[in-house]
Amino acid sequence: MSLCLNDSTNTSLIFWLQIIGFCLRQEVGFITGVSAHLCVEQQLLLDQAFSNTNQKISDLVTKSRSKEFGVMECLKLSIASVSSVMNSTPEDGPKVQVFTVCAVLVAMVVLPWLLIDLQRREPKLPPSPQGAWPIVGHLPLLGKNPHIAMKNWANELGDMFLLRLGSVPAIVITSPEMAREVLLTQDKTWASRPKRKISAMYFSYNYRGITFAQYNATWRYLRKIVMLELLTTKRLEASLPVRKEEMLQMIWSIVQDAKSGKPVDVRLRLNNKMANEIFRMVLGCRFSGSKQGDVQGDDDVKGREFQDIIDENQQLKGLFLLGDYVPWLRFLDIGGIEKRIKVCQGRLDRFLNKVVDEHEANRRKGPIAETDKDMVDVLLRTMHEQDQKETLKLDVNTIKATVMSMIAAGVDTSSITVEWGMAELIRHPDTMQKLTEELDSVVGKTRMVQENDIPNLKYLQAVVKEVLRLHPPAPLLIPHVSTQDCEIAGYHIPADTRLYVHAHAIGRNEKAWDSPLDFDPERFISRPEIDLRGHDFGLLPFGSGRRACPAITMGTLQVQWTMATLVHSFAWSLPTGQCFEDLDMEEEFGITTPRANALTLHAAPRLIDTDLYQPCC
Numbered sequence: 001m002s003l004c005l006n007d008s009t010n011t012s013l014i015f016w017l018q019i020i021g022f023c024l025r026q027e028v029g030f031i032t033g034v035s036a037h038l039c040v041e042q043q044l045l046l047d048q049a050f051s052n053t054n055q056k057i058s059d060l061v062t063k064s065r066s067k068e069f070g071v072m073e074c075l076k077l078s079i080a081s082v083s084s085v086m087n088s089t090p091e092d093g094p095k096v097q098v099f100t101v102c103a104v105l106v107a108m109v110v111l112p113w114l115l116i117d118l119q120r121r122e123p124k125l126p127p128s129p130q131g132a133w134p135i136v137g138h139l140p141l142l143g144k145n146p147h148i149a150m151k152n153w154a155n156e157l158g159d160m161f162l163l164r165l166g167s168v169p170a171i172v173i174t175s176p177e178m179a180r181e182v183l184l185t186q187d188k189t190w191a192s193r194p195k196r197k198i199s200a201m202y203f204s205y206n207y208r209g210i211t212f213a214q215y216n217a218t219w220r221y222l223r224k225i226v227m228l229e230l231l232t233t234k235r236l237e238a239s240l241p242v243r244k245e246e247m248l249q250m251i252w253s254i255v256q257d258a259k260s261g262k263p264v265d266v267r268l269r270l271n272n273k274m275a276n277e278i279f280r281m282v283l284g285c286r287f288s289g290s291k292q293g294d295v296q297g298d299d300d301v302k303g304r305e306f307q308d309i310i311d312e313n314q315q316l317k318g319l320f321l322l323g324d325y326v327p328w329l330r331f332l333d334i335g336g337i338e339k340r341i342k343v344c345q346g347r348l349d350r351f352l353n354k355v356v357d358e359h360e361a362n363r364r365k366g367p368i369a370e371t372d373k374d375m376v377d378v379l380l381r382t383m384h385e386q387d388q389k390e391t392l393k394l395d396v397n398t399i400k401a402t403v404m405s406m407i408a409a410g411v412d413t414s415s416i417t418v419e420w421g422m423a424e425l426i427r428h429p430d431t432m433q434k435l436t437e438e439l440d441s442v443v444g445k446t447r448m449v450q451e452n453d454i455p456n457l458k459y460l461q462a463v464v465k466e467v468l469r470l471h472p473p474a475p476l477l478i479p480h481v482s483t484q485d486c487e488i489a490g491y492h493i494p495a496d497t498r499l500y501v502h503a504h505a506i507g508r509n510e511k512a513w514d515s516p517l518d519f520d521p522e523r524f525i526s527r528p529e530i531d532l533r534g535h536d537f538g539l540l541p542f543g544s545g546r547r548a549c550p551a552i553t554m555g556t557l558q559v560q561w562t563m564a565t566l567v568h569s570f571a572w573s574l575p576t577g578q579c580f581e582d583l584d585m586e587e588e589f590g591i592t593t594p595r596a597n598a599l600t601l602h603a604a605p606r607l608i609d610t611d612l613y614q615p616c617c
C-alpha cells in the first residue's frame, strides 16, 4: 500500500508530534489530539493505509480528542505511523525516504523508552507472590498457618508485599520500619477496619462495637468512653478485689488438681480465670466454674449460658467464609456457616438483652456505688446522662456491641500469653530458676505476690516482654484498612486495601533482634527502655497508634501478675516421661493464636503456709 507524499508526511508528523509530546511530558492526549487532527481530512485514506497493520485509525482519532487517549493509544498510533511510512514507495519522493529512515531509527530508541515510560506511569504496586488462583487469589496458598506462609513470602519478597484474598487486596508488613510508616507516619490513613467480615458484622451489631467500627466520629466517641470511663486507672483499682478473688480461685483449683495427682490443664485454669475476671468487670457475673468454696450460685448459671454462646461464637468466628473474600459468592453460604452465625447472634442478643434489662432494673432500685459498677452499668449511665442535643449517642445496640468487643478482645489474649509463657519457662529451666529467685527475694515465701509487687520485679517484666515478642497472641494484630490512596516505600497502595501488620514476624525479624528465635529475657534487661506500649516498632503485641489496644496497662498487668503468681506459688514440671526439649511449640492460627495443644503440667505448692492457698471468703 502506498501513500501520497502529503499523507506520508502527515502520518510521520503525527509520529514526531507524539515523540515531542512524550519528551516534553506535556499532556499526551492534547499533543496527539492536535497531530491526529492533521490527518482527519485524510481519514479514509489513512484507514486504508492502516488496514495492513489492523489498526483502526478512526477509533484512535476519535479517542485522541477525548481524555481517554493515553499512553497505550499513543503507542499504537506511533507503530501505525511508522508502519505506514515504511510502506511508502520510492515514487512517493525523497522526503518520504528521509522520514522513513528517521522514523525507523527513532522508533528503535523511542519505542523501548515508551514502554518503560508506560510502566512508570502505571501505579507501581508492591511485589506479590506467584501462583495466585483465579477468583480466590492467594487464599488457597495461605494454608493452615497463614502467618507462617506470609513470613516465608517476606523472605522472598521483602518487608512489604501484596496479596489478593479473593477480591480483597491486602498488604502484609513484616519489618519495624514499615510498621512505623503505617502505624505512625500514615496512622490516620490506616486507622479504619474492613467492613467485609460477615461474622464481625453480625456479632458487632453491624460494626458498632469499638473493635470493628470504622474510623469515624462514632468510633472516636466510643474510644473516648472506653478510655475515660471503662479502662481508667481508677476503675482498674476498683476492680482489684475482683481480680484478687479470681487469682485465688485459680490457685485453689490448681491445688485441687495437685492433690488429686493429675496434671493441671493450664489452659483451662487460665481461661476460666481471665474470663471470670473480664465477665465480672464487664457484666457483673462469672463465666464458669463455681464460686469460692465450690458453692454454685445464680451468677454461674448465667455465666455458663454465656460461656456456651461465647464458645460457639469463637468457633464460628474462626471458620473460613468464602463470602468474606468473594462477596458475589456469599449467597452460596457453603456449609451453612452464615446461617449458624445468625442463630448464634440471636442467642447472644437475647442473652445481652436480659443482662441490660437486669442492669436497668437495678438502676431503678437506687443509685449504685461507683466501685460496685460493672462496665454495663457505666455504659448505661453514660447513655442516660448524655445530652439530648449531642449528635453522637450511645444506644443499647452500641452498648451490647461494646460489651462483646471487650469480652472478645480481653479474655483469650491474656490467657494465651500466659500459657505460652509457662511453656517457654518449662523449656528454659535456667530462666524459670532465675525468675523464681527474683520472686523469692522480692516477695518472700510467706505471702502471695501482689499486683503492687510488679514494679519491683524487673526480671519478670523482661520475661513477659520476651514472651510477647515471640508469641504475640494476635500475630497479625486486627486487620486495618486504608481510607485513601497512599504511597509506601515508593509503592502505590489504593484506598480500601487491607493491612496485616505481622507482629509475629516483626518480633522475629533478624534485622531488629539478635538471635531472634532464642528465648532470652536478658535482652530486655540490657535494653529496659523498650516497652510494650507501641513506641518501639520491633515489639508490637498491642499494636500502636490510633487503633492500638486500649487495655495495654490492664492486659500487661494481668499477664505479669498471673505468671508471677503461678511461678511463685508452685514448682512446675512436665508429666512423667516428657522432657522439656521435646515440648511441642506448635501454633494454631486464628485472630488469636494459641498453642496447638493445650499445655498440661504437674504443679506442687511451694509456699510455706498452706493457708495461703485457701480462697478468701
Ligand code: HEM
Binding pocket: 210, 211, 212, 223, 278, 405, 406, 407, 409, 410, 411, 413, 414, 417, 473, 474, 477, 478, 479, 480, 541, 542, 543, 544, 546, 547, 548, 549, 550, 551, 552, 554, 555, 556, 559
Ligand atoms: C495480653 C493482653 C492483650 C493483648 C496482647 C492485646 C492485643 C491487642 C491487639 C494486637 C489489638 C489490635 C491492635 C491493632 O489492630 O492495631 C487489640 C485491640 C483491642 N483490645 Fe487488646 N489486647 C490485650 C488485652 C485486652 C484486654 C484485657 C481488653 C479489654 C478488657 C482489650 C480490649 C481491646 C479492644 C477493645 C481493642 C480494639 C481497639 C480498637 O479497635 O480501637 N485488650 N488488642
